[in-house]
Amino acid sequence: MKIRSLTARVLILATLWSALALVTIAVAISALYREGVERGFNNLLRAQLYNVVNSVSIGDGESLTGSPALGDLRFSQPETGWYWLVEPIGNYTAAPLASASLGVSNLATPDVAETPFDINYERFYEMKDEVGNLIRVVETEVVLDDQGRAARFRVTGNIEVVEEEIAFFASRLNLALAVVGIGSLILNGGAIVYGLRPVDRARRALERIRRGEAERLEGEFPREIMPLATEINALIESNRRIVERARMQVGNLAHSLKTPIAVLLNEARTLDKAHAGVVTTQAEAMQAQVATYLNRARIAAQRDSVLARTEAQPALERLVRVMRKLNAEVSFDLEVAPDLTFAMEQQDVEEVVGNLLENAARFARSKVVTRLSSVVREEDATEGRRRWVELIIEDDGPGLAPDQIGEALKRGRRLDESKPGTGLGLSIVKEISGEYQGSLGLSRSPLGGLRAQVILPAVSKETA
Incomplete structure (x- = not known):
């Protein structure tokens, strides 16, 4: 469906462009923020992992000893999804160490072929704990003494924290962009209406001409519209000259034919009755036809004139x-x-x-x-x-x-x-x-x- 209003066209295009731009900005900023939050979350887990690594060692009797102080109460509260776990690797047997939040539960270990270690000998993966929390795990393996005894260190964090922070940011971002979008729409509408006001003035001036209230476009117009106004005024003036010339030619023709027809009618009276009737009838027919076609010519000349009102x-x-x-x-x-x-x-x-x-x-x-x-x-x-x-x-x-x-x-x-x-x-x-x-x-x-x-x-x- 064609949109005939120029204001509506510009406003719709500006609104669509603004909406597309704001949606693109929202998606881009949200993606960048998510990337930054996840990177910060991974760095936090990595820092806590190496805090645990530095706090654990092998004590007497090949047992794992140490008491990591991570400074986060969530590691001491059960079922929070924030855990740390140290398990022995190799031929020695020792009881694993775990945070109070993990209790007697355990964490499944994915196959290394599925989730390999990176160049820093770390690997990140996601899983669900026994209570259903979606957690992210950072894992590494460290040799603890000169006898080659090693342990697997894992620290987990609840991904819900990341999602909540991202959702909070997204809600504030969307609110801010919505305010900006509505404000832009209002400002764009005002600017478009103000910018197209000269076009509306030109339309009203044309209406005055069409109604016979004016003979030319009057008023000050912007530089972009002034050539159009000038051409319209020139067209009106040309139309006026054509109408006047047509009227003058119609009048001249009427005067030039009036006398010969009158002469024929006068001469017919001097003829005998038989011939006079024929001449009179034909002369009167000529007179009627001339009047008819002169009238048609006059109307045709002025029919499309904007001044005929x-x-x-x-x-x-x-x-x-x-x-x-x-x-x-x-x-x-x-x-x-x-x-x-x-x-x-x-x-x-x-x-x-x-x-x-x-x-x-x-x-x-x-x-x-x-x-x-x-x-x-x-x-x-x-x-x-x-x-x-x-x-x-x-x-x-x-x-x-x-x-x-x-x-x-x-x-x-x-x-x-x-x-x-x-x-x-x-x-x-x-x-x-x-x-x-x-x-x-x-x-x-x-x-x-x-x-x-x-x-x-x-x-x-x-x-x-």
Whole structure:
């Protein structure tokens, strides 16, 4: 799943990196500490071993004598896992010497082939004593006199001491790293939000342009963002020049064609009736086609302009107010969702709404209802890039049968010749909404008359 938020991306990456780094540090420090503690534990056992070696000798009658003083009460307390043991080796018999903590128990001796001595003639191994303590043993063999009589010396320590010390250190280390990690996360989040604040300012400036509240990106931006702001301002200026040039060319073309068509219509009046009808009909068709395609060209030039914006509420209120004055016998109801703005030129909005209101007022018996609300089209729902509004205008007139709807949308087609009009209103609405990539639909209204539904591009300030 793509993460669209730049802040979330940076924060997630920084958090993952920090977590990985802290875990690596915790593992490395714990491993190094364990190594150091075990090395110190082995050195302690070695020192106690040679203390025992220096305290034991062969006395009269080939007996082992000596009383090692190791200065650790654990060697005098039973079942602690801290023992020392001296056993005779060779052809002489003597009673072994052992610490008070070992009592009458004995320690198993592993085979030398499995656990050999090192170059210092020492060997370390682990085993369990008779009460279940996991102990580490350091062992050596020493010749005690000039007759070659030797003894095996062993000193043990309880590994639980090492594990407890390592666990205590690990808990404190993890707590410290957790505090550092949380603090780093907070600081990273604050730094990222602060660092990306200019991007948010640029976004808000673009929103103001999109809503028609500004014509260019304004404000001070960091050195990294300033080139982007400059290019956007240049693009907006270029777009403005294109729109103005297109409007000027449309106006020039309209003026250049207006006179020849007027001449043709005037000349047609001087011809005989048979020829005049043909010329007049064709000239009027030319006039209609020119108006249509000039209007399309004008809309196409401004359709994607970020400056083509019209506030919905005042525009619709103004048109409905005019219709109320012109049709005093008809009630006009208006419902407009708050904070909606058409992404259209005001002239096109008035053309669409005005034609629909005029058509509804012409056939309504007593009531016309106009509603404008925000809507999401299915084809744009996944991208979420475009905003649309739904304009519904319905009346309580006779309405249209399903087979008449298609005919009503044809240019110049009038289904009721008793009513005034040119038959161009609905076709103009269809063409303008189509040029803005919107749509027009006709159906039966719950009021009994015609229901016109138009989808038009818009900007919603609530979601901008």
